[in-house]
Structure formats: C-alpha cells, structure tokens
Amino acid sequence: MLRPRIIPCLLVQQGGLVKTQAFKDPKYVGDPINAVKIFNEKEADELIVLDIDATVQGRDPDFGLIAKLAAECRMPLCYGGGVTTAEQVARIVDMGVEKVAVSAAAIINPLLLSEMAAAVGQQSVVAVLDVRKKSGLFAKGFEVCTHNAKQAHKQDPVALSVQLQEAGAGEIVVNSIDRDGLMQGYDLDLAEQFRKALKVPVTFLGGAGSLDDIGQLVSRVGVVGAAVGSLFVFKGKYRAVLINYPTPSQKTQLCRDALSKSFA
Amino acid sequence: MIRIVDYGVGNIQAFMTMFKSLDINAERALAPSDLVDATHLILPGVGHFDHAMQRLNDSGMRPALEAMVQGNGIPVVGICVGMQMLAAGSDEGSLPGLNWVPGRVRAFAKHPKAANLPMPHMGWNDVQVVSGTPLFAKGFDNAPQFYFLHSFYFDAENKADVSATAHYGLDFDAMVSRGRIHGVQCHPEKSHHWGALLLKNFAEL
Numbered sequence A: 001m002l003r004p005r006i007i008p009c010l011l012v013q014q015g016g017l018v019k020t021q022a023f024k025d026p027k028y029v030g031d032p033i034n035a036v037k038i039f040n041e042k043e044a045d046e047l048i049v050l051d052i053d054a055t056v057q058g059r060d061p062d063f064g065l066i067a068k069l070a071a072e073c074r075m076p077l078c079y080g081g082g083v084t085t086a087e088q089v090a091r092i093v094d095m096g097v098e099k100v101a102v103s104a105a106a107i108i109n110p111l112l113l114s115e116m117a118a119a120v121g122q123q124s125v126v127a128v129l130d131v132r133k134k135s136g137l138f139a140k141g142f143e144v145c146t147h148n149a150k151q152a153h154k155q156d157p158v159a160l161s162v163q164l165q166e167a168g169a170g171e172i173v174v175n176s177i178d179r180d181g182l183m184q185g186y187d188l189d190l191a192e193q194f195r196k197a198l199k200v201p202v203t204f205l206g207g208a209g210s211l212d213d214i215g216q217l218v219s220r221v222g223v224v225g226a227a228v229g230s231l232f233v234f235k236g237k238y239r240a241v242l243i244n245y246p247t248p249s250q251k252t253q254l255c256r257d258a259l260s261k262s263f264a
Numbered sequence B: 001m002i003r004i005v006d007y008g009v010g011n012i013q014a015f016m017t018m019f020k021s022l023d024i025n026a027e028r029a030l031a032p033s034d035l036v037d038a039t040h041l042i043l044p045g046v047g048h049f050d051h052a053m054q055r056l057n058d059s060g061m062r063p064a065l066e067a068m069v070q071g072n073g074i075p076v077v078g079i080c081v082g083m084q085m086l087a088a089g090s091d092e093g094s095l096p097g098l099n100w101v102p103g104r105v106r107a108f109a110k111h112p113k114a115a116n117l118p119m120p121h122m123g124w125n126d127v128q129v130v131s132g133t134p135l136f137a138k139g140f141d142n143a144p145q146f147y148f149l150h151s152f153y154f155d156a157e158n159k160a161d162v163s164a165t166a167h168y169g170l171d172f173d174a175m176v177s178r179g180r181i182h183g184v185q186c187h188p189e190k191s192h193h194w195g196a197l198l199l200k201n202f203a204e205l
Helices: A032-041 A063-072 A086-094 A104-108 A111-120 A157-167 A188-197 A211-221 A248-260 B012-021 B049-059 B062-071 B192-203
Strands: A005-013 A016-021 A024-030 A047-051 A077-080 A099-102 A125-133 A142-146 A151-153 A171-176 A202-205 A225-228 B002-005 B026-029 B040-043 B076-079 B103-107 B121-129 B145-150 B152-156 B162-168 B170-178 B181-184
Touching: A005 A032, A005 A202, A005 B121, A016 A032, A024 A032, A032 A047, A032 A063, A063 A077, A063 A086, A063 B012, A077 A125, A086 A099, A086 A111, A099 A104, A099 A111, A104 A111, A104 A142, A104 A157, A111 A125, A111 A157, A125 A157, A142 A157, A157 A171, A157 A188, A171 A188, A171 A225, A188 A202, A188 A211, A202 A211, A211 A225, A211 A248, B002 B012, B012 B026, B012 B192, B040 B062, B049 B062, B062 B076, B121 B170, B145 B162, B145 B192, B152 B170
Parallel strands: A005 A047, A005 A225, A047 A077, A077 A099, A099 A125, A125 A171, A171 A202, A202 A225, B002 B026, B002 B040, B040 B076, B076 B181
Antiparallel strands: A005 A016, A016 A024, A125 A142, A142 A151, B103 B152, B121 B145, B121 B162, B162 B170, B170 B181
16 A cells, blocks of 8 residues: 655755744754764655755755665655755756656746656656735635745746646646644645646645644545644754654554544 | 666666775766776666667667677676666667566556556665565565656566566566666666665666
8 A cells, every 4th residue: 555655854954954934933843964873773755954044045955965864764755945946956856866856946947847758757846835825805716936935936836836837847736835833733735736736746844743734634635645743853842852653553553543534 | 887878878876985985886878988897787777768769879889789798698687767778668769678578668657557657666665576586585575665756667678577567657677687677667776775775786787
C-alpha cells in the first residue's frame, strides 16, 4: 500500500535553520547538516529544505550548501529557494537532489516549468504555492504570495495550481501562510480543494501541531504529503528545540487509523 | 569494483553517497575504458525513456555493456528508468530498449485500475518479494518498503522473471531478476536501511 509521506520541512536563513510563525519571527533552531543527519537516523520519508533568503535577496541558490545537503541526505530531498532557470534545476538534480521546488519564477512564467521538466523530467519538478486568506472588508477566498509573503498575485490559487501542473510540475506543495508555525492543524478545507483539482501528488504544509493533525489531513484528503515544520523541531509549550520524528510503528498506526476513517 | 554507468541521466551522486556509507568501492563510468575493471554494474535512470535511451546510445558505452552483461555475465541492476530500459520498449517513447529482460513498459494512466490515481506514483510503498530473490538474500525483515517515483511500470513477458511486485491500483512488476540481470523500479539509493540492504546484497553477488 502506498503510504502518506510525512515530510520534515526545514527553512534556511543565513546558513542556519530557522522556524517562522505566519512567515515572520524566524527563530534559530540549529544547523542544517546536523538536522539532516538526525532525520537520516530517524528514516524520515522525505525532506524539504527551503532557502527563504534567496528569492527575497534576488540571488542564486547556494550551490555549496545544496551539495553538502545532498551528500548527507539519505532520503529523497526536495530543495527550493531562488531557483529561476532550467539550468539551475539540472545542476541541482545532478548534485543528488531528487526534486527541485520553484515558486516565484514559475508563478510569473509557468512555461518555465515545461523547460525544467524537459531537462530533468516532470517527477523532479515541484511547484510551491504560498497561500493566505485575502484580507480586507469584502475580501473572499485565498491569494498566492511570493517573496516570503511580501508580494501577492492576482491568480486564483487552485486554478493556478492546475495551470502549473499542466505546464510541467510533477508535484504541488501548498503552504498555508496563515497556519505557519501555529501548530493548530492543517487547513483541511483548503487542502480538499487542491486535492480534488489536481492529478499530480500534493503536499500540504502549515499547521501541523500533532501526529493527530497529520492523521486528520490524511483522513480528509487521502494519501498525500504531510509536510511539517514546528512539530518536528520543537518540544513542549516553551518551544525548546528538539529535532524529532515519529517512529516506524507510530507512522504505521497513524496511516492505518487515518485511512480507515478516510472519506477521500 | 562497482561501476555506476554515468551517461548523463540519473542521480549518480546518491549512489556514490550510499556506497560510501556502506564502505563499498564504487565509481562512475563515463566512457567504455572506465568499465574495464567493473565487477558489478549499476544502470541508473530518471526522466523520459527515449531521452535516457538516446543518452545511453550516445555515450559510447552500450556495446561494452552488452558484451559485459550478456557475454561475460557481469551482474547489473537497472534502477527506475534504468530498469525500464531493460525492456524491449516503452509506451512512453518510440526508441527500442536494451531488451535484456523480455517485457514492455506501460503507463499507469492507461490502466483502468490506476487511471484515476495521482500520477506519478510517488512515495513509500510495500513490496511483495518472491522468495529466493538474490537481492533480498540477506538481512531483510518481513515488510520491506521502498521509495517510488514513476508514472510507467515494467510489465514482464515472462512472470518467472518477476522478483517483487508492488500495488498501485494494480499489482505491478516492481523488480525483475533474470539470471544476473536485475531491475528495480524503486530508488534503493534513497530507501533507508531497506535500500542499503538491497544494494549491499547486489554488491555481494
């Protein structure tokens, strides 16, 4: 049976790992390579590493860091941050990274994903959409943002995700800005909208505060990726840094329970 | 030593990392001259079938590989698209495959039992291993899992060549073994202790 993917998502800023809340207040949580080693030992399903400086600073991906991550990482790795060209994607894949995530550049020009898919195959091209509830008195629905939620785009998020899928994305990562770091559960209604609209695998990020939250996501939308930030780097209500991950038996139990309750 | 066939397609670095952690000597082969000392061959592959076949054909290594595998019985394992290349051909493309293991590569999307599932088949899945399979000779527990990432699957002509199946809408041929020629659709280089065991067993063939 194919299992839901339970994926630690690590944010890199100035070479260190941080964890944000609603994309703000980055708190230093440690060294990226050390975290990768711990997730190797815990046999995490996959790993997502996002450099949250690169696009905002308008710079290229840090290929030195990516090479170190790839050399250490013994699970499938997805890298994102500052990727704007098919050449960069090919270079990153050649370093030993399975998947490359693109956001701002693909939202501005979805056809970029076609070039990337032609270079490395659709299975290695991931589109990330940072979404938040529109604010304002009469605002309804969600909007897509880039540049660490500092720029908003006009397109409808779900329609855009379908367009990115058609252009060549082999996976869509949906990141809830509103839920980021709050640890109060995934936005299940939002997740359902994306899962129903898309043919490619989808991964949801933002809100996981317990293994039960992951179970609820899987019950609602089926076998998807459940990406996790705070829950796997913090312990307790004082948010002490402690890298953690469910044991194989916890994961098996979680999947079994969630899928037996599944309506997807 | 183990030679990883580097014809410009596939995650060579991940294999190098894995073999290094296993303390097994493995190097890339970029040209026929690099293949001379090979005791074992890894044929990786990702992306489009035709692209991979074209790059292998253009690499200049294909005649040497055919002589080594079919003539001299050097063990080989094809990984992901590298497994698919062992077939006669693929529904994904028009170029002929290596035809080392009779079979054809088919699209999940064309199979009625899988057409409505998310594609690619991505993530960790259980495999049902046929007993006696050399790649599982040592060390495995009862429920091995591997990481998969693919939209096409190998359909072996001779089911006696199938060494493991996995389920995604249908039971498909996840691994094949025909003599010293092996193919695995999953990514053992990224499948934690199960993948390490499989590659270690291959290295000890």
